Amino acid sequence: MGRKLDLSGLTDDEAEHVLKVVQRDMKLRKKEEDRLREMKQELAEEGSRCSILSKQHRFNEHCCIRCCSPFTFLVNPKRPCLDCQYNICKTCRTYSKREKAWLCTHSIEIPHLTQPF
Numbered sequence: 302m303g304r305k306l307d308l309s310g311l312t313d314d315e316a317e318h319v320l321k322v323v324q325r326d327m328k329l330r331k332k333e334e335d336r337l338r339e340m341k342q343e344l345a346e347e348g349s350r351c352s353i354l355s356k357q358h359r360f361n362e363h364c365c366i367r368c369c370s371p372f373t374f375l376v377n378p379k380r381p382c383l384d385c386q387y388n389i390c391k392t393c394r395t396y397s398k399r400e401k402a403w404l405c406t407h408s409i410e411i412p413h414l415t416q417p418f
């Protein structure tokens with residue numbers, strides 16, 4: 302007895318029925334595999350997004366999110382930006398009198414390389 306599907310002993314109708322069942326089973330299994338793969342991918346993406354965000358927040362407790370310079374009490378105290386909510390250092394923020402809050406200088410990508418004003 303071989304392990305291959307032997308349809309020779311069946312009538313055409315029976316053979317067709319068996320084939321349909323096998324095909325449906327294969328289709329279902331493939332669907333299930335696709336679904337699992339998608340779920341895994343989503344979980345992986347979600348996980349990496351969360352860990353990047355939490356790392357960023359931990360980092361931002363101690364360092365400026367824009368120029369990465371460490372915050373120091375009095376000398377370079379951290380202030381939250383009203384706009385992006387990140388903590389920013391004194392060189393990366395401007396005080397908005399209108400908003401009565403700090404705002405980071407968004408237009409400046411790399412603050413080190415620009416002239417202080």
Ligand SMILES: [Zn+2]
Pocket residue numbers: 365366367368369370389390391392393412
């Ligand atoms: Zn900064």
Ligand SMILES: [Zn+2]
Pocket residue numbers: 382383384385386387404405406
């Ligand atoms: Zn900001």
